[in-house]
Amino acid sequence: xxxxxxxxxxxxxxxxxxxxxxxxxxxxxxxxxxxxxxxxxxxxxxxxxxxxxxxxxxxxxxxxxxxxxxxxxxxxxxxxxxxxxxxxxxxxxxxxxxxxxxxxxxxxxxxxxxxxxxxxxxxxxxxxxxxxxxxxxxxxxxxxxxxxxxxxxxxxxxxxxxxxxxxxx
Amino acid sequence: xxxxxxxxxxxxxxxxxxxxxxxxxxxxxxxxxxxxxxxxxxxxxxxxxxxxxxxxxxxxxxxxxxxxxxxxxxxxxxxxxxxxxxxxxxxxxxxxxxxxxxxxxxxxxxxxxxxxxxxxxxxxxxxxxxxxxxxxxxxxxxxxxxxxxxxxxxxxxxxxxxxxxxxxx
Numbered sequence: 086x087x088x089x090x091x092x093x094x095x096x097x098x099x100x101x102x103x104x105x106x107x108x109x110x111x112x113x114x115x116x117x118x119x120x121x122x123x124x125x126x127x128x129x130x131x132x133x134x135x136x137x138x139x140x141x142x143x144x145x146x147x148x149x150x151x152x153x154x155x156x157x158x159x160x161x162x163x164x165x166x167x168x169x170x171x172x173x174x175x176x177x178x179x180x181x182x183x184x185x186x187x188x189x190x191x192x193x194x195x196x197x198x199x200x201x202x203x204x205x206x207x208x209x210x211x212x213x214x215x216x217x218x219x220x221x222x223x224x225x226x227x228x229x230x231x232x233x234x235x236x237x238x239x240x241x242x243x244x245x246x247x248x249x250x251x252x253x254x
Numbered sequence: 255x256x257x258x259x260x261x262x263x264x265x266x267x268x269x270x271x272x273x274x275x276x277x278x279x280x281x282x283x284x285x286x287x288x289x290x291x292x293x294x295x296x297x298x299x300x301x302x303x304x305x306x307x308x309x310x311x312x313x314x315x316x317x318x319x320x321x322x323x324x325x326x327x328x329x330x331x332x333x334x335x336x337x338x339x340x341x342x343x344x345x346x347x348x349x350x351x352x353x354x355x356x357x358x359x360x361x362x363x364x365x366x367x368x369x370x371x372x373x374x375x376x377x378x379x380x381x382x383x384x385x386x387x388x389x390x391x392x393x394x395x396x397x398x399x400x401x402x403x404x405x406x407x408x409x410x411x412x413x414x415x416x417x418x419x420x421x422x423x
């Protein structure tokens with residue numbers, strides 16, 4: 086049985102979007118990858134509407150079973166963190182509207198899942214994403230690799246989560 | 255000419271909602287006030303969906319011209335701030351979907367506008383809200399007074415903002 090995951094690297098200026106399918110074992114098939122951008126000079130509510138529309142369009146076109154979103158850390162610029170938190174709000178809402186479960190992963194959880202090292206750098210991550218998906222070259226756009234990594238992370242976690250849920254019953 | 259303002263005191267556990275109408279001078283008429291609550295034990299995306307539905311229902315029922323939302327400060331518990339930021343995201347999205355302009359005010363801007371003192375306490379604010387709206391007793395529910403204060407603040411600012419916009423042309 087396969088699972089189709091939408092991986093989202095949230096952001097308001099650029100938001101990485103991906104769709105990947107997990108099956109038996111560690112095999113993961115990439116379906117789509119891209120970046121939704123919103124203009125920095127537009128009003129905040131308008132930017133959130135554009136992002137929401139982009140995410141909803143992907144959900145309607147690719148019909149994922151589940152959504153994996155990167156968990157925000159309060160590092161860096163405060164207004165960037167706030168904008169990202171607003172973005173995560175509308176992304177979770179888009180999922181909830183379709184009854185899609187949402188799973189959150191920290192950057193280090195994703196890095197650890199893919200490379201065994203929670204502090205892997207960008208180059209290592211891109212190499213692993215390329216290898217796991219059996220691509221002949223790194224995925225493009227380059228800044229969407231994180232969204233694919235999130236989808237891969239959830240594809241690998243899903244069987245464990247399903248077994249844990251089963252055990253709890 | 256009158257303006258109908260929806261004032262929102264954002265939050266995920268409780269979100270204050272109000273509708274008030276400003277006219278000539280300082281007169282402000284209260285139309286509605288209430289609190290949308292979401293259960294703390296529900297999943298985050300589901301809570302955002304409930305909040306979004308409540309806000310959209312108010313917007314459809316009362317047809318405000320504009321939305322005034324309290325600006326978040328990074329005080330207090332980090333996960334509460336994040337949840338509030340997610341909530342603000344879906345609230346701004348609901349406004350953007352209807353083409354409603356959104357204005358943000360800090361708590362001290364609202365306090366200053368209503369009492370002349372940016373550090374006014376809750377009791378002073380409730381007294382002023384009650385007086386300005388010509389109510390015989392403080393608005394209920396008590397925790398919705400902030401949402402009314404936001405709407406009043408914007409009713410008073412709107413003519414200034416309109417003149418400033420005109421001057422810029």
